[in-house]
Amino acid sequence: MTAILDYDPSAAETLRSALGAETVVIPTVDALRRHLDTHLGEDAVVVGGSVDLESALDLASAMRLTRSSLGVVLVRRRVDTSVLADALRAGVREVVEERDLPGINAAVARVKALAQSMRETVPGASLPEDDLDHGILVTVFSAKGGCGKTTLSTNLAVALTEGGRNRVCLVDLDLSFGDVAIALQLFPAHTIADAVALGDGIDSGSVQALLTPHSNMPGLFTLVAPLDPGSNRGITADLVRQILNILRQEFDYVVVDTPPAFDEQVLEALDQSDLIALIATLDIPALKNLKLTLETLEEINFPREKWAVVLNRSDSKVGLALNEVEKTLRVPISIQIPSSRDVPAAINRGVPIIYDNPKHPVSVAIRQFAEKFVLTGHHTDSSIPPELRSDRRGLLRRKAKTS
Ligand SMILES: Nc1ncnc2c1ncn2[C@@H]1O[C@H](COP(=O)(O)OP(=O)(O)OP(=O)(O)O)[C@@H](O)[C@H]1O
Ligand SMILES: [Mg+2]
CATH class of the missing domain: 3.40.50.300 (P-loop containing nucleotide triphosphate hydrolases)
Structure with missing residues:
Protein backbone atom coordinates (compact mmCIF):
# COMPACT_ATOMS: atom_id res chain seq x y z
CA MET A 1 0.00 0.00 0.00
CA THR A 2 1.01 3.62 -0.44
CA ALA A 3 0.12 6.35 2.06
CA ILE A 4 -0.70 9.81 0.72
CA LEU A 5 -0.33 12.76 3.08
CA ASP A 6 -2.11 15.84 1.80
CA TYR A 7 -4.01 18.55 3.69
CA ASP A 8 -5.99 19.44 0.58
CA PRO A 9 -8.71 16.79 -0.03
CA SER A 10 -9.07 17.46 -3.76
CA ALA A 11 -5.27 17.31 -4.36
CA ALA A 12 -5.20 14.09 -2.31
CA GLU A 13 -7.95 12.66 -4.47
CA THR A 14 -6.01 13.52 -7.67
CA LEU A 15 -2.96 11.71 -6.28
CA ARG A 16 -5.07 8.75 -5.17
CA SER A 17 -6.63 8.26 -8.58
CA ALA A 18 -3.22 8.62 -10.28
CA LEU A 19 -1.64 6.02 -8.01
CA GLY A 20 -4.42 3.44 -8.21
CA ALA A 21 -6.42 1.43 -5.72
CA GLU A 22 -3.75 0.41 -3.22
CA THR A 23 -3.51 3.79 -1.54
CA VAL A 24 -4.73 5.39 1.63
CA VAL A 25 -5.19 9.13 2.08
CA ILE A 26 -4.14 10.49 5.46
CA PRO A 27 -4.94 14.11 6.35
CA THR A 28 -2.40 14.96 9.11
CA VAL A 29 1.21 14.20 10.01
CA ASP A 30 0.19 12.75 13.41
CA ALA A 31 -2.33 10.43 11.78
CA LEU A 32 0.36 9.37 9.30
CA ARG A 33 2.80 8.51 12.09
CA ARG A 34 0.09 6.41 13.82
CA HIS A 35 -0.69 4.72 10.51
CA LEU A 36 2.97 3.85 9.94
CA ASP A 37 3.31 2.49 13.48
CA THR A 38 0.56 0.00 12.81
CA HIS A 39 1.31 -0.76 9.13
CA LEU A 40 4.85 -2.06 9.16
CA GLY A 41 4.63 -3.28 5.55
CA GLU A 42 4.06 0.26 4.21
CA ASP A 43 6.81 0.99 1.65
CA ALA A 44 5.99 4.41 0.28
CA VAL A 45 4.65 7.73 1.53
CA VAL A 46 3.71 10.45 -0.93
CA VAL A 47 3.78 13.89 0.67
CA GLY A 48 1.51 16.21 -1.30
CA GLY A 49 2.06 19.80 -2.36
CA SER A 50 -0.12 21.26 0.44
CA VAL A 51 2.18 19.94 3.18
CA ASP A 52 4.78 22.51 4.25
CA LEU A 53 8.38 21.66 3.38
CA GLU A 54 9.56 21.63 7.00
CA SER A 55 7.02 18.99 8.12
CA ALA A 56 7.78 16.92 5.03
CA LEU A 57 11.53 16.99 5.65
CA ASP A 58 11.10 16.25 9.39
CA LEU A 59 9.04 13.23 8.49
CA ALA A 60 11.63 12.01 5.95
CA SER A 61 14.50 12.46 8.44
CA ALA A 62 12.63 10.53 11.13
CA MET A 63 11.71 7.71 8.75
CA ARG A 64 15.28 7.44 7.51
CA LEU A 65 16.43 6.53 11.00
CA THR A 66 13.56 4.34 12.11
CA ARG A 67 12.30 2.82 8.85
CA SER A 68 15.13 2.93 6.30
CA SER A 69 13.24 0.76 3.80
CA LEU A 70 10.31 3.19 3.65
CA GLY A 71 10.68 5.80 0.92
CA VAL A 72 9.26 9.32 0.96
CA VAL A 73 8.21 10.82 -2.39
CA LEU A 74 7.90 14.57 -2.08
CA VAL A 75 5.42 16.29 -4.39
CA ARG A 76 5.95 20.03 -4.87
CA ARG A 77 4.14 22.60 -6.95
CA ARG A 78 7.54 23.68 -8.27
CA VAL A 79 10.84 21.88 -7.95
CA ASP A 80 14.05 23.89 -7.83
CA THR A 81 17.61 23.00 -6.89
CA SER A 82 17.32 24.33 -3.33
CA VAL A 83 14.24 22.13 -2.64
CA LEU A 84 16.06 19.18 -4.24
CA ALA A 85 19.18 19.68 -2.12
CA ASP A 86 17.18 20.04 1.15
CA ALA A 87 15.08 17.02 0.27
CA LEU A 88 18.06 14.82 -0.53
CA ARG A 89 19.77 15.86 2.69
CA ALA A 90 16.70 14.86 4.69
CA GLY A 91 16.60 11.46 3.00
CA VAL A 92 13.63 12.07 0.66
CA ARG A 93 13.96 9.49 -2.12
CA GLU A 94 12.32 11.40 -4.97
CA VAL A 95 10.99 14.90 -5.62
CA VAL A 96 8.39 15.30 -8.37
CA GLU A 97 6.29 18.22 -9.62
CA GLU A 98 2.59 18.10 -8.72
CA ARG A 99 1.38 18.21 -12.31
CA ASP A 100 3.67 15.31 -13.37
CA LEU A 101 1.29 12.50 -12.37
CA PRO A 102 3.07 9.79 -14.45
CA GLY A 103 6.36 10.93 -12.83
CA ILE A 104 4.82 10.56 -9.35
CA ASN A 105 3.58 7.10 -10.27
CA ALA A 106 7.02 6.07 -11.55
CA ALA A 107 8.72 7.46 -8.42
CA VAL A 108 6.40 5.43 -6.17
CA ALA A 109 7.13 2.30 -8.23
CA ARG A 110 10.90 2.87 -7.83
CA VAL A 111 10.58 3.49 -4.09
CA LYS A 112 8.58 0.26 -3.69
CA ALA A 113 11.08 -1.74 -5.76
CA LEU A 114 13.91 -0.40 -3.58
CA ALA A 115 12.02 -1.29 -0.38
CA GLN A 116 11.33 -4.77 -1.71
CA SER A 117 14.96 -5.21 -2.59
CA MET A 118 16.08 -4.01 0.84
CA ARG A 119 13.68 -6.39 2.58
CA GLU A 120 14.84 -9.33 0.51
CA THR A 121 18.49 -8.76 1.16
CA VAL A 122 18.71 -7.23 4.61
CA PRO A 123 16.73 -8.80 7.36
CA GLY A 124 15.82 -5.94 9.67
CA ALA A 125 16.25 -3.24 7.03
CA SER A 126 13.46 -1.39 8.75
CA LEU A 127 15.30 -1.35 12.05
CA PRO A 128 17.61 1.49 13.08
CA GLU A 129 21.01 1.22 11.44
CA ASP A 130 23.45 -0.43 13.79
CA ASP A 131 25.87 -1.97 11.35
CA LEU A 132 29.32 -0.72 12.15
CA ASP A 133 31.15 -3.30 10.04
CA HIS A 134 32.35 -2.30 6.65
CA GLY A 135 32.09 -4.00 3.30
N1 LIG B 1 35.86 -10.98 -23.07
C1 LIG B 1 35.40 -10.22 -24.05
N2 LIG B 1 35.11 -10.75 -25.27
C2 LIG B 1 34.64 -9.98 -26.28
N3 LIG B 1 34.43 -8.66 -26.18
C3 LIG B 1 34.70 -8.06 -25.01
C4 LIG B 1 35.20 -8.80 -23.88
N4 LIG B 1 35.38 -7.94 -22.86
C5 LIG B 1 34.99 -6.72 -23.31
N5 LIG B 1 34.61 -6.79 -24.61
C6 LIG B 1 34.12 -5.69 -25.45
O1 LIG B 1 35.13 -4.70 -25.52
C7 LIG B 1 34.56 -3.40 -25.50
C8 LIG B 1 35.16 -2.61 -24.34
O2 LIG B 1 34.76 -3.22 -23.13
P1 LIG B 1 34.41 -2.35 -21.83
O3 LIG B 1 33.46 -1.27 -22.16
O4 LIG B 1 34.07 -3.29 -20.75
O5 LIG B 1 35.85 -1.72 -21.60
P2 LIG B 1 36.27 -0.50 -20.65
O6 LIG B 1 37.64 -0.82 -20.16
O7 LIG B 1 35.23 -0.25 -19.65
O8 LIG B 1 36.32 0.68 -21.69
P3 LIG B 1 36.45 2.26 -21.35
O9 LIG B 1 37.89 2.48 -20.99
O10 LIG B 1 36.07 2.91 -22.62
O11 LIG B 1 35.54 2.54 -20.22
C9 LIG B 1 33.06 -3.58 -25.37
O12 LIG B 1 32.48 -3.50 -26.64
C10 LIG B 1 32.92 -5.00 -24.84
O13 LIG B 1 31.72 -5.59 -25.25
MG1 LIG C 1 34.17 1.51 -19.15
Whole structure:
Protein backbone atom coordinates (compact mmCIF):
# COMPACT_ATOMS: atom_id res chain seq x y z
CA MET A 1 0.00 0.00 0.00
CA THR A 2 1.01 3.62 -0.44
CA ALA A 3 0.12 6.35 2.06
CA ILE A 4 -0.70 9.81 0.72
CA LEU A 5 -0.33 12.76 3.08
CA ASP A 6 -2.11 15.84 1.80
CA TYR A 7 -4.01 18.55 3.69
CA ASP A 8 -5.99 19.44 0.58
CA PRO A 9 -8.71 16.79 -0.03
CA SER A 10 -9.07 17.46 -3.76
CA ALA A 11 -5.27 17.31 -4.36
CA ALA A 12 -5.20 14.09 -2.31
CA GLU A 13 -7.95 12.66 -4.47
CA THR A 14 -6.01 13.52 -7.67
CA LEU A 15 -2.96 11.71 -6.28
CA ARG A 16 -5.07 8.75 -5.17
CA SER A 17 -6.63 8.26 -8.58
CA ALA A 18 -3.22 8.62 -10.28
CA LEU A 19 -1.64 6.02 -8.01
CA GLY A 20 -4.42 3.44 -8.21
CA ALA A 21 -6.42 1.43 -5.72
CA GLU A 22 -3.75 0.41 -3.22
CA THR A 23 -3.51 3.79 -1.54
CA VAL A 24 -4.73 5.39 1.63
CA VAL A 25 -5.19 9.13 2.08
CA ILE A 26 -4.14 10.49 5.46
CA PRO A 27 -4.94 14.11 6.35
CA THR A 28 -2.40 14.96 9.11
CA VAL A 29 1.21 14.20 10.01
CA ASP A 30 0.19 12.75 13.41
CA ALA A 31 -2.33 10.43 11.78
CA LEU A 32 0.36 9.37 9.30
CA ARG A 33 2.80 8.51 12.09
CA ARG A 34 0.09 6.41 13.82
CA HIS A 35 -0.69 4.72 10.51
CA LEU A 36 2.97 3.85 9.94
CA ASP A 37 3.31 2.49 13.48
CA THR A 38 0.56 0.00 12.81
CA HIS A 39 1.31 -0.76 9.13
CA LEU A 40 4.85 -2.06 9.16
CA GLY A 41 4.63 -3.28 5.55
CA GLU A 42 4.06 0.26 4.21
CA ASP A 43 6.81 0.99 1.65
CA ALA A 44 5.99 4.41 0.28
CA VAL A 45 4.65 7.73 1.53
CA VAL A 46 3.71 10.45 -0.93
CA VAL A 47 3.78 13.89 0.67
CA GLY A 48 1.51 16.21 -1.30
CA GLY A 49 2.06 19.80 -2.36
CA SER A 50 -0.12 21.26 0.44
CA VAL A 51 2.18 19.94 3.18
CA ASP A 52 4.78 22.51 4.25
CA LEU A 53 8.38 21.66 3.38
CA GLU A 54 9.56 21.63 7.00
CA SER A 55 7.02 18.99 8.12
CA ALA A 56 7.78 16.92 5.03
CA LEU A 57 11.53 16.99 5.65
CA ASP A 58 11.10 16.25 9.39
CA LEU A 59 9.04 13.23 8.49
CA ALA A 60 11.63 12.01 5.95
CA SER A 61 14.50 12.46 8.44
CA ALA A 62 12.63 10.53 11.13
CA MET A 63 11.71 7.71 8.75
CA ARG A 64 15.28 7.44 7.51
CA LEU A 65 16.43 6.53 11.00
CA THR A 66 13.56 4.34 12.11
CA ARG A 67 12.30 2.82 8.85
CA SER A 68 15.13 2.93 6.30
CA SER A 69 13.24 0.76 3.80
CA LEU A 70 10.31 3.19 3.65
CA GLY A 71 10.68 5.80 0.92
CA VAL A 72 9.26 9.32 0.96
CA VAL A 73 8.21 10.82 -2.39
CA LEU A 74 7.90 14.57 -2.08
CA VAL A 75 5.42 16.29 -4.39
CA ARG A 76 5.95 20.03 -4.87
CA ARG A 77 4.14 22.60 -6.95
CA ARG A 78 7.54 23.68 -8.27
CA VAL A 79 10.84 21.88 -7.95
CA ASP A 80 14.05 23.89 -7.83
CA THR A 81 17.61 23.00 -6.89
CA SER A 82 17.32 24.33 -3.33
CA VAL A 83 14.24 22.13 -2.64
CA LEU A 84 16.06 19.18 -4.24
CA ALA A 85 19.18 19.68 -2.12
CA ASP A 86 17.18 20.04 1.15
CA ALA A 87 15.08 17.02 0.27
CA LEU A 88 18.06 14.82 -0.53
CA ARG A 89 19.77 15.86 2.69
CA ALA A 90 16.70 14.86 4.69
CA GLY A 91 16.60 11.46 3.00
CA VAL A 92 13.63 12.07 0.66
CA ARG A 93 13.96 9.49 -2.12
CA GLU A 94 12.32 11.40 -4.97
CA VAL A 95 10.99 14.90 -5.62
CA VAL A 96 8.39 15.30 -8.37
CA GLU A 97 6.29 18.22 -9.62
CA GLU A 98 2.59 18.10 -8.72
CA ARG A 99 1.38 18.21 -12.31
CA ASP A 100 3.67 15.31 -13.37
CA LEU A 101 1.29 12.50 -12.37
CA PRO A 102 3.07 9.79 -14.45
CA GLY A 103 6.36 10.93 -12.83
CA ILE A 104 4.82 10.56 -9.35
CA ASN A 105 3.58 7.10 -10.27
CA ALA A 106 7.02 6.07 -11.55
CA ALA A 107 8.72 7.46 -8.42
CA VAL A 108 6.40 5.43 -6.17
CA ALA A 109 7.13 2.30 -8.23
CA ARG A 110 10.90 2.87 -7.83
CA VAL A 111 10.58 3.49 -4.09
CA LYS A 112 8.58 0.26 -3.69
CA ALA A 113 11.08 -1.74 -5.76
CA LEU A 114 13.91 -0.40 -3.58
CA ALA A 115 12.02 -1.29 -0.38
CA GLN A 116 11.33 -4.77 -1.71
CA SER A 117 14.96 -5.21 -2.59
CA MET A 118 16.08 -4.01 0.84
CA ARG A 119 13.68 -6.39 2.58
CA GLU A 120 14.84 -9.33 0.51
CA THR A 121 18.49 -8.76 1.16
CA VAL A 122 18.71 -7.23 4.61
CA PRO A 123 16.73 -8.80 7.36
CA GLY A 124 15.82 -5.94 9.67
CA ALA A 125 16.25 -3.24 7.03
CA SER A 126 13.46 -1.39 8.75
CA LEU A 127 15.30 -1.35 12.05
CA PRO A 128 17.61 1.49 13.08
CA GLU A 129 21.01 1.22 11.44
CA ASP A 130 23.45 -0.43 13.79
CA ASP A 131 25.87 -1.97 11.35
CA LEU A 132 29.32 -0.72 12.15
CA ASP A 133 31.15 -3.30 10.04
CA HIS A 134 32.35 -2.30 6.65
CA GLY A 135 32.09 -4.00 3.30
CA ILE A 136 34.85 -4.93 0.90
CA LEU A 137 35.73 -2.39 -1.76
CA VAL A 138 36.99 -3.64 -5.12
CA THR A 139 38.20 -1.23 -7.79
CA VAL A 140 38.49 -2.37 -11.40
CA PHE A 141 41.22 -0.39 -13.15
CA SER A 142 43.29 -0.22 -16.31
CA ALA A 143 45.19 2.79 -17.57
CA LYS A 144 44.23 1.92 -21.16
CA GLY A 145 40.67 2.31 -22.44
CA GLY A 146 38.51 -0.48 -23.76
CA CYS A 147 40.18 -3.37 -21.90
CA GLY A 148 36.93 -4.54 -20.29
CA LYS A 149 36.68 -2.59 -17.01
CA THR A 150 32.96 -1.99 -17.33
CA THR A 151 32.38 -5.56 -18.48
CA LEU A 152 34.25 -6.93 -15.46
CA SER A 153 32.85 -4.49 -12.90
CA THR A 154 29.19 -4.97 -13.89
CA ASN A 155 29.48 -8.78 -14.05
CA LEU A 156 31.54 -8.92 -10.86
CA ALA A 157 28.93 -6.84 -9.03
CA VAL A 158 26.20 -9.25 -10.13
CA ALA A 159 28.34 -12.26 -9.10
CA LEU A 160 28.90 -10.76 -5.65
CA THR A 161 25.17 -10.42 -4.93
CA GLU A 162 25.04 -14.24 -4.96
CA GLY A 163 21.45 -14.16 -6.09
CA GLY A 164 20.40 -11.55 -3.53
CA ARG A 165 22.21 -12.88 -0.45
CA ASN A 166 24.61 -9.91 -0.39
CA ARG A 167 24.03 -6.21 -0.82
CA VAL A 168 26.33 -4.84 -3.51
CA CYS A 169 26.78 -1.28 -4.75
CA LEU A 170 28.40 -0.64 -8.11
CA VAL A 171 29.83 2.90 -8.38
CA ASP A 172 30.64 4.39 -11.79
CA LEU A 173 33.64 6.68 -11.31
CA ASP A 174 34.09 7.12 -15.07
CA LEU A 175 32.64 10.57 -14.49
CA SER A 176 32.75 11.79 -18.09
CA PHE A 177 31.95 8.69 -20.13
CA GLY A 178 30.60 6.18 -17.63
CA ASP A 179 28.34 3.59 -19.20
CA VAL A 180 27.30 1.37 -16.30
CA ALA A 181 23.73 2.71 -16.61
CA ILE A 182 23.66 1.62 -20.25
CA ALA A 183 25.34 -1.74 -19.59
CA LEU A 184 22.66 -2.52 -16.98
CA GLN A 185 19.80 -0.78 -18.82
CA LEU A 186 19.01 1.48 -15.90
CA PHE A 187 16.84 4.58 -15.87
CA PRO A 188 18.38 6.43 -12.95
CA ALA A 189 16.52 9.19 -11.15
CA HIS A 190 19.81 10.42 -9.66
CA THR A 191 23.50 10.32 -10.46
CA ILE A 192 26.67 10.89 -8.47
CA ALA A 193 26.51 14.55 -9.64
CA ASP A 194 23.53 15.06 -7.28
CA ALA A 195 25.87 14.40 -4.35
CA VAL A 196 27.55 17.78 -4.98
CA ALA A 197 24.43 19.61 -3.76
CA LEU A 198 24.50 17.69 -0.47
CA GLY A 199 27.53 19.66 0.72
CA ASP A 200 28.17 19.16 4.42
CA GLY A 201 24.83 17.41 4.82
CA ILE A 202 26.09 14.25 3.15
CA ASP A 203 25.22 11.15 5.16
CA SER A 204 24.07 7.61 4.69
CA GLY A 205 20.44 8.44 3.97
CA SER A 206 21.20 11.13 1.43
CA VAL A 207 23.72 8.93 -0.42
CA GLN A 208 21.35 5.95 -0.44
CA ALA A 209 18.68 8.20 -1.93
CA LEU A 210 20.95 8.64 -4.98
CA LEU A 211 21.22 4.92 -5.72
CA THR A 212 19.39 3.11 -8.49
CA PRO A 213 18.31 -0.41 -7.59
CA HIS A 214 18.34 -3.03 -10.31
CA SER A 215 14.79 -4.21 -10.85
CA ASN A 216 15.70 -7.83 -11.77
CA MET A 217 18.73 -8.39 -9.61
CA PRO A 218 17.93 -8.21 -5.91
CA GLY A 219 20.74 -6.81 -3.83
CA LEU A 220 22.32 -4.86 -6.69
CA PHE A 221 22.38 -1.07 -6.42
CA THR A 222 24.28 1.42 -8.52
CA LEU A 223 25.54 4.94 -8.17
CA VAL A 224 25.71 5.96 -11.79
CA ALA A 225 27.93 8.54 -13.49
CA PRO A 226 26.54 11.90 -14.62
CA LEU A 227 24.41 11.43 -17.71
CA ASP A 228 26.23 14.11 -19.66
CA PRO A 229 30.00 14.56 -19.56
CA GLY A 230 29.73 18.23 -18.57
CA SER A 231 27.97 17.61 -15.25
CA ASN A 232 30.89 16.21 -13.31
CA ARG A 233 32.06 19.54 -11.92
CA GLY A 234 32.25 19.56 -8.15
CA ILE A 235 32.68 15.78 -7.81
CA THR A 236 35.94 16.15 -5.93
CA ALA A 237 38.21 13.45 -4.57
CA ASP A 238 37.03 14.44 -1.10
CA LEU A 239 33.39 13.90 -2.06
CA VAL A 240 34.30 10.51 -3.57
CA ARG A 241 36.07 9.59 -0.32
CA GLN A 242 32.98 10.44 1.72
CA ILE A 243 30.64 8.58 -0.63
CA LEU A 244 32.76 5.42 -0.67
CA ASN A 245 33.15 5.53 3.11
CA ILE A 246 29.39 5.68 3.52
CA LEU A 247 28.72 2.94 0.97
CA ARG A 248 31.20 0.63 2.68
CA GLN A 249 29.19 0.98 5.88
CA GLU A 250 25.97 0.11 4.09
CA PHE A 251 26.94 -2.62 1.64
CA ASP A 252 28.66 -5.98 1.85
CA TYR A 253 30.60 -5.20 -1.32
CA VAL A 254 31.28 -2.00 -3.22
CA VAL A 255 32.61 -2.37 -6.77
CA VAL A 256 34.07 0.69 -8.49
CA ASP A 257 34.31 1.07 -12.27
CA THR A 258 36.89 3.62 -13.36
CA PRO A 259 37.97 5.74 -16.34
CA PRO A 260 41.22 4.77 -18.07
CA ALA A 261 43.29 7.30 -16.11
CA PHE A 262 44.84 7.86 -12.70
CA ASP A 263 42.73 10.91 -11.87
CA GLU A 264 42.34 12.11 -8.29
CA GLN A 265 38.95 10.45 -7.86
CA VAL A 266 40.42 7.13 -9.00
CA LEU A 267 43.33 7.55 -6.59
CA GLU A 268 40.82 8.05 -3.81
CA ALA A 269 39.05 4.80 -4.74
CA LEU A 270 42.37 2.95 -4.96
CA ASP A 271 43.26 4.38 -1.58
CA GLN A 272 40.20 2.78 0.04
CA SER A 273 40.32 -0.44 -1.95
CA ASP A 274 40.66 -3.83 -0.35
CA LEU A 275 41.40 -5.24 -3.79
CA ILE A 276 42.31 -3.70 -7.14
CA ALA A 277 41.52 -5.77 -10.21
CA LEU A 278 44.06 -4.62 -12.81
CA ILE A 279 42.69 -5.57 -16.18
CA ALA A 280 44.61 -5.83 -19.45
CA THR A 281 44.32 -7.46 -22.84
CA LEU A 282 46.99 -9.26 -24.87
CA ASP A 283 48.25 -6.30 -26.84
CA ILE A 284 51.39 -4.28 -26.41
CA PRO A 285 49.75 -0.91 -25.48
CA ALA A 286 47.57 -2.56 -22.79
CA LEU A 287 50.49 -4.54 -21.37
CA LYS A 288 52.74 -1.48 -21.41
CA ASN A 289 50.11 0.46 -19.47
CA LEU A 290 49.71 -2.42 -17.02
CA LYS A 291 53.47 -2.46 -16.46
CA LEU A 292 53.45 1.29 -15.79
CA THR A 293 50.52 0.87 -13.40
CA LEU A 294 52.33 -1.89 -11.52
CA GLU A 295 55.43 0.30 -11.29
CA THR A 296 53.34 3.19 -9.97
CA LEU A 297 51.73 0.96 -7.32
CA GLU A 298 55.16 -0.34 -6.35
CA GLU A 299 56.59 3.16 -6.17
CA ILE A 300 53.92 4.24 -3.73
CA ASN A 301 54.33 1.04 -1.69
CA PHE A 302 50.83 -0.18 -2.36
CA PRO A 303 50.61 -3.62 -0.71
CA ARG A 304 51.29 -6.37 -3.23
CA GLU A 305 48.59 -8.63 -1.82
CA LYS A 306 45.92 -6.06 -2.58
CA TRP A 307 45.96 -6.28 -6.35
CA ALA A 308 45.30 -9.01 -8.87
CA VAL A 309 45.90 -9.03 -12.61
CA VAL A 310 42.99 -10.02 -14.83
CA LEU A 311 43.70 -10.87 -18.45
CA ASN A 312 40.67 -10.21 -20.63
CA ARG A 313 40.18 -11.79 -24.07
CA SER A 314 43.05 -14.06 -23.07
CA ASP A 315 42.51 -16.48 -25.94
CA SER A 316 42.91 -13.81 -28.63
CA LYS A 317 45.37 -15.04 -31.23
CA VAL A 318 47.67 -12.05 -31.31
CA GLY A 319 51.07 -13.72 -31.13
CA LEU A 320 51.74 -13.04 -27.45
CA ALA A 321 52.09 -16.09 -25.22
CA LEU A 322 50.72 -15.97 -21.72
CA ASN A 323 53.87 -17.24 -20.03
CA GLU A 324 55.93 -14.62 -21.85
CA VAL A 325 53.57 -11.97 -20.55
CA GLU A 326 53.89 -13.25 -16.97
CA LYS A 327 57.67 -13.38 -17.33
CA THR A 328 57.92 -9.88 -18.77
CA LEU A 329 55.62 -8.34 -16.18
CA ARG A 330 57.01 -10.51 -13.37
CA VAL A 331 53.49 -11.00 -11.98
CA PRO A 332 51.11 -13.95 -12.15
CA ILE A 333 47.87 -13.61 -14.07
CA SER A 334 45.14 -14.26 -11.51
CA ILE A 335 42.32 -14.92 -13.92
CA GLN A 336 41.83 -15.21 -17.65
CA ILE A 337 38.58 -14.17 -19.28
CA PRO A 338 38.10 -15.60 -22.76
CA SER A 339 37.02 -13.55 -25.75
CA SER A 340 33.48 -14.00 -26.97
CA ARG A 341 31.09 -12.18 -29.23
CA ASP A 342 28.41 -12.90 -26.63
CA VAL A 343 29.96 -10.21 -24.39
CA PRO A 344 29.17 -7.19 -26.61
CA ALA A 345 25.84 -8.81 -27.50
CA ALA A 346 24.93 -8.98 -23.78
CA ILE A 347 26.02 -5.37 -23.24
CA ASN A 348 23.88 -4.27 -26.17
CA ARG A 349 20.89 -6.01 -24.58
CA GLY A 350 21.66 -4.28 -21.27
CA VAL A 351 21.91 -7.61 -19.42
CA PRO A 352 25.23 -8.76 -17.91
CA ILE A 353 26.34 -12.05 -19.41
CA ILE A 354 26.77 -13.60 -15.97
CA TYR A 355 23.05 -13.10 -15.35
CA ASP A 356 21.88 -14.02 -18.84
CA ASN A 357 24.11 -17.05 -19.32
CA PRO A 358 25.69 -18.18 -16.03
CA LYS A 359 27.40 -21.18 -17.64
CA HIS A 360 29.13 -19.18 -20.37
CA PRO A 361 32.95 -19.47 -20.11
CA VAL A 362 33.17 -15.68 -19.57
CA SER A 363 30.64 -15.93 -16.70
CA VAL A 364 32.47 -18.90 -15.18
CA ALA A 365 35.79 -17.03 -15.22
CA ILE A 366 34.32 -13.92 -13.58
CA ARG A 367 32.51 -15.99 -10.95
CA GLN A 368 35.77 -17.81 -10.18
CA PHE A 369 37.49 -14.46 -9.73
CA ALA A 370 34.70 -13.35 -7.36
CA GLU A 371 34.89 -16.56 -5.36
CA LYS A 372 38.66 -16.78 -5.15
CA PHE A 373 39.54 -13.15 -4.58
CA VAL A 374 36.54 -11.29 -3.22
CA LEU A 375 33.68 -13.29 -1.74
CA THR A 376 34.02 -14.04 1.91
CA GLY A 377 30.49 -15.06 2.79
CA HIS A 378 30.22 -12.41 5.49
CA HIS A 379 31.22 -8.82 5.75
CA THR A 380 32.40 -8.47 9.30
CA ASP A 381 35.93 -7.22 9.67
CA SER A 382 37.10 -10.48 11.21
CA SER A 383 35.77 -12.50 8.28
CA ILE A 384 37.73 -10.53 5.69
CA PRO A 385 40.80 -12.56 4.81
CA PRO A 386 43.89 -10.83 6.21
CA GLU A 387 45.21 -10.19 2.73
CA LEU A 388 42.06 -8.24 1.84
CA ARG A 389 41.89 -6.17 4.98
CA SER A 390 42.43 -2.53 4.31
CA ASP A 391 45.27 -1.07 6.25
CA ARG A 392 44.34 2.37 7.39
CA ARG A 393 47.46 4.19 6.27
CA GLY A 394 46.02 4.95 2.86
CA LEU A 395 47.56 5.18 -0.55
CA LEU A 396 47.83 8.93 -0.73
CA ARG A 397 49.37 9.17 2.70
CA ARG A 398 51.80 6.41 1.71
CA LYS A 399 52.60 8.44 -1.36
CA ALA A 400 53.29 11.52 0.72
CA LYS A 401 55.54 9.43 2.95
CA THR A 402 57.68 8.14 0.12
CA SER A 403 58.05 11.44 -1.69
N1 LIG B 1 35.86 -10.98 -23.07
C1 LIG B 1 35.40 -10.22 -24.05
N2 LIG B 1 35.11 -10.75 -25.27
C2 LIG B 1 34.64 -9.98 -26.28
N3 LIG B 1 34.43 -8.66 -26.18
C3 LIG B 1 34.70 -8.06 -25.01
C4 LIG B 1 35.20 -8.80 -23.88
N4 LIG B 1 35.38 -7.94 -22.86
C5 LIG B 1 34.99 -6.72 -23.31
N5 LIG B 1 34.61 -6.79 -24.61
C6 LIG B 1 34.12 -5.69 -25.45
O1 LIG B 1 35.13 -4.70 -25.52
C7 LIG B 1 34.56 -3.40 -25.50
C8 LIG B 1 35.16 -2.61 -24.34
O2 LIG B 1 34.76 -3.22 -23.13
P1 LIG B 1 34.41 -2.35 -21.83
O3 LIG B 1 33.46 -1.27 -22.16
O4 LIG B 1 34.07 -3.29 -20.75
O5 LIG B 1 35.85 -1.72 -21.60
P2 LIG B 1 36.27 -0.50 -20.65
O6 LIG B 1 37.64 -0.82 -20.16
O7 LIG B 1 35.23 -0.25 -19.65
O8 LIG B 1 36.32 0.68 -21.69
P3 LIG B 1 36.45 2.26 -21.35
O9 LIG B 1 37.89 2.48 -20.99
O10 LIG B 1 36.07 2.91 -22.62
O11 LIG B 1 35.54 2.54 -20.22
C9 LIG B 1 33.06 -3.58 -25.37
O12 LIG B 1 32.48 -3.50 -26.64
C10 LIG B 1 32.92 -5.00 -24.84
O13 LIG B 1 31.72 -5.59 -25.25
MG1 LIG C 1 34.17 1.51 -19.15
